[in-house]
Structure formats: C-alpha cells, structure tokens
Amino acid sequence: xxxxxxxxxLRRTVAKPSIYSRRFSTAAAAxxxxxxxxxxxxxxxxxxxxxxxxxxxxxxxxxxxxxxLDAMLPYYLSRFGNPHSRTHLYGWESDRAVEEAxxxxxxxxxxxxxxxxxxxxxxESNNVSVKGVMHFYREKKRHVxxxxxxxxxxxxxxxxxxxxxxxxxxxxxxxxGLVNLDKLxxxxxxxxxxxxxxxxxxxIGVIQPVEEIGKICREFNVPFHTDAAQALGKIQIDxxxxxxxxxxxxxxxxxxxxxxxxxxxxxRPRIRVEPQMNGGGQERGIxxxxxxTPLVVGFGAACELANKEMEYDxxxxxxxxxxxxxxxxxxxDGVVVNGSLERRYAGNLNLSFAYVEGESLxxxxxxxxxxxxxxxTSASLEPSYVLRALGVxxxxxxxxxxxxxGRFTTEEEIDRAVELTVNQVEKLREMSxxxxxxxxxxxxxxxxxxxx
Numbered sequence: 108x109x110x111x112x113x114x115x116x117l118r119r120t121v122a123k124p125s126i127y128s129r130r131f132s133t134a135a136a137a138x139x140x141x142x143x144x145x146x147x148x149x150x151x152x153x154x155x156x157x158x159x160x161x162x163x164x165x166x167x168x169x170x171x172x173x174x175x176l177d178a179m180l181p182y183y184l185s186r187f188g189n190p191h192s193r194t195h196l197y198g199w200e201s202d203r204a205v206e207e208a209x210x211x212x213x214x215x216x217x218x219x220x221x222x223x224x225x226x227x228x229x230x231e232s233n234n235v236s237v238k239g240v241m242h243f244y245r246e247k248k249r250h251v252x253x254x255x256x257x258x259x260x261x262x263x264x265x266x267x268x269x270x271x272x273x274x275x276x277x278x279x280x281x282x283x284g285l286v287n288l289d290k291l292x293x294x295x296x297x298x299x300x301x302x303x304x305x306x307x308x309x310x311i312g313v314i315q316p317v318e319e320i321g322k323i324c325r326e327f328n329v330p331f332h333t334d335a336a337q338a339l340g341k342i343q344i345d346x347x348x349x350x351x352x353x354x355x356x357x358x359x360x361x362x363x364x365x366x367x368x369x370x371x372x373x374x375r376p377r378i379r380v381e382p383q384m385n386g387g388g389q390e391r392g393i394x395x396x397x398x399x400t401p402l403v404v405g406f407g408a409a410c411e412l413a414n415k416e417m418e419y420d421x422x423x424x425x426x427x428x429x430x431x432x433x434x435x436x437x438x439x440d441g442v443v444v445n446g447s448l449e450r451r452y453a454g455n456l457n458l459s460f461a462y463v464e465g466e467s468l469x470x471x472x473x474x475x476x477x478x479x480x481x482x483x484t485s486a487s488l489e490p491s492y493v494l495r496a497l498g499v500x501x502x503x504x505x506x507x508x509x510x511x512x513g514r515f516t517t518e519e520e521i522d523r524a525v526e527l528t529v530n531q532v533e534k535l536r537e538m539s540x541x542x543x544x545x546x547x548x549x550x551x552x553x554x555x556x557x558x559x
C-alpha cells in the first residue's frame with residue numbers, strides 16, 4: 108500500500124512542467140539533460156518517440172517489485188536506525204531486519220546466513236573474491252583461471268593481478284559459449300589459487316556447467332568463485348552440490364534495489380580473503396561501512412519472493428521467449444541465436460540479424476528498450492568481446508540484439524517487439540545491396556573485395 112501512495116505522489120510531482128524547465132544554479136544540476144514530455148510523445152537526446160518504450164532489457168536491470176518497495180519503505184521513514192547501534196531500539200530493529208534479510212538470501216542458495224556478506228553489488232563482490240583471495244594466499248598461489256567471456260569487472264580484476272605479477276589463464280569457450288571442461292582441467296597448476304567462471308552469462312544467457320566445474324576444483328583443492336548476478340532467483344542454486352567457495356550476487360537483477368549485493372563465502376572448508384577496504388570492521392571485517400538497512404531489506408525481500416515464485420516465473424518467461432523467437436523467425440530469415448540453445452536462461456535471448464547494420468537496427472528500435480550487449484560496455488562501438496570469443500564473425504557480432512524478458516513482461520509487449528523488430532529489419536534490408544545479392548543467389552563470402 109505504501110508503494111502505491113509513493114508512486115501516486117511521484118507521478119503528481121513529475122507531471123509538473125517546472126521539473127523539466129526550471130533552471131538550476133549548480134553546475135552539477137545544469138549538466139543533467141532534461142527530457143520533454145507532452146501529448147505528442149517524449150523527446151530526449153534528440154530522439155522523439157510516441158511514449159515510454161517497451162522494457163526488454165532486464166539483464167541490465169530489473170524494475171523493483173512493488174512488494175519489495177513496501178518492505179523497504181519503513182526503514183527509510185520510521186525505522187531508520189543504524190543497524191550497528193547497540194544501545195537503543197532503533198539500532199536493534201534495524202539489526203534484526205538485516206539479519207532476516209541475510210537469512211532470505213542464504214535460503215535462496217542453500218547456504219548458512221553466516222556465509223553471507225553484504226556489499227554494494229556484484230562488481231564489489233567480484234573484486235573482493237578475485238583480488239582478495241589471491242592477495243591473501245599470495246605467498247603460495249600465483250595463478251588464476253577464468254574465461255574470455257566473463258563480466259568486465261572480473262576480467263579487469265584479473266588484469267590488475269597480472270600487473271602485480273600474478274599469472275592468469277583466460278580459457279576460450281566453445282562456439283555455444285560453454286567452457287571446455289578438459290581444457291579447464293589441463294589449465295590447473297600446483298600454484299593455481301582460484302578458478303572464476305560465471306554461472307549465467309550476462310550477454311548471451313548460457314548456463315555454465317557449474318556443478319562439473321565445482322567437482323574439478325574440489326578434486327584439485329582449488330577455490331571456485333562464480334559470478335551469479337544473472338543466475339540468482341532465475342535458476343536453482345545450491346552452493347553445496349555445486350561446491351562453490353565464493354559467489355557474487357546482485358540485488359537489482361532480481362527485482363530488488365540498486366546499490367546492494369552480497370558475497371557468499373564458504374565457512375567449511377573455510378575460504379579467506381584480504382579485505383579491499385578498511386574501516387569499522389562490519390560484515391566480519393570483510394566489508395567495512397554501515398550496512399544500508401533499506402537496501403538490504405529490499406534485497407532480502409526480493410530473494411524471498413524469488414524463492415517462492417521462481418518456478419512460476421520460469422514457465423512464464425520460457426513461454427514468452429518461445430513466442431518472441433518463433434514470432435521473429437517465422438517472418439524473416441537470417442536470424443541466429445547466439446549461445447547454446449539447450450543450456451541457457453530463457454529470459455536472455457541474444458539474436459544476430461544477417462545483412463543489417465547493427466547501430467541502425469538499434470536506433471530504429473527506439474520504441475523497444477533493448478541493448479546490443481552488456482550495459483557496462485554498450486558505450487563502445489566495438490563488437491561484443493563475448494560474441495567474438497564464441498567465434499561469431501564481426502559483421503554478425505555488430506548486429507546482435509539482446510532481448511531481456513522478466514517477471515512483468517506481457518504477451519502484448521512481446522508481440523509488439525516482434526512487429527517492430529521485423530519491420531525494422533525488413534526496412535534496413537531493403538536498403539542493403541548485400542541482401543539483394545544474396546537474394547539473387549550470389550555467395551558474398553566468395554567475392555574478392557578490392558579497396559579503392
């Protein structure tokens with residue numbers, strides 16, 4: 108109920124024209140580009156659209172579930188105490204709320220609440236895992252194994268370790284995006300201190316064989332870290348059967364708030380890390396700083412809901428994915444699904460469209476909020492490094508679109524996305540001389556192009 112009242116108040120505030128037209132005196136506020144909204148539509152960054160676009164970019168972030176917001180609001184308004192204040196009611200009730208949220212997170216992955224460390228998100232958890240483990244065991248362990256398709260923050264953490272003198276092996280993946288287990292086994296050395304392989308890829312949605320990877324790591328007594336930001340609440344996770352030593356989690360990928368995440372750290376056998384920041388020693392000294400109670404409560408509520416509704420969500424999202432893919436393929440050819448069709452999370456559908464210029468396609472789909480890959484790297488004009496690691500040719504990598512389907516996506520939105528995608532691809536192909544040559548039966552790959 109509280110979320111409905113807040114939403115109504117926000118709509119009334121946003122409806123005032125002065126929000127967009129008022130001049131601010133501070134440089135920071137002046138740097139924010141306003142957008143104009145009227146009866147004819149919305150204009151922002153020089154783009155005009157009829158209204159707010161359909162949202163199909165759930166891998167970038169998910170909307171907060173209203174039930175999550177209801178759980179959070181009291182800890183902004185009345186129960187605002189610091190959870191580390193031990194001498195009065197405000198601190199006690201906040202501390203209790205934090206511990207309840209910790210239990211909800213742990214229950215979703217079959218862990219002990221004592222193994223959950225709250226952080227600002229998966230990026231921080233990945234940094235603590237990769238750099239923290241190797242720094243702690245630096246005297247004996249100097250080698251890390253990861254894959255070429257990891258999230259940017261894992262790859263950059265590994266590069267940071269290389270600058271410090273550590274060795275890193277970047278395993279290639281097969282054309283379906285999955286790691287080759289024989290190559291993983293062969294890469295392990297006596298001084299290997301960590302294997303870090305993400306559970307569900309953020310760009311192509313493939314699900315790595317985590318349980319098999321965990322068995323190999325246990326066989327060689329090497330800690331296993333996995334980035335599960337895109338997996339939490341979407342597929343079943345059991346840290347015991349998967350033999351996971353460390354796992355990175357994020358709140359805003361499962362209909363929770365931004366700015367909060369968690370790090371799972373196994374207690375038996377115990378894994379140790381060197382803290383990446385110093386301070387008051389909160390979160391068992393691993394992550395100092397005041398725990399943000401409202402965000403943690405929201406994260407816990409999102410995990411509790413995911414535990415109850417994951418099965419229902421999975422069936423619904425799989426149905427919507429089939430509707431989207433079949434709807435597009437039934438009307439246009441030259442559509443390729445990137446990544447394994449058998450081992451993938453249904454809410455992530457990454458497609459490439461042959462004979463279409465990628466940026467033009469993305470700009471033409473302004474009525475659908477989709478992306479060409481990870482939100483963390485989408486500002487780059489280079490083709491996705493994940494798709495290139497799969498062996499996707501550069502022209503096809505440039506035309507990839509990632510459709511993210513979530514809990515609140517509707518059939519009507521999927522049908523509209525199909526219509527807009529098909530229309531835009533057909534429009535661009537009409538202007539493509541390459542597509543004309545293909546329709547005439549010419550094998551364009553056999554043509555020897557000359558440069559003038």
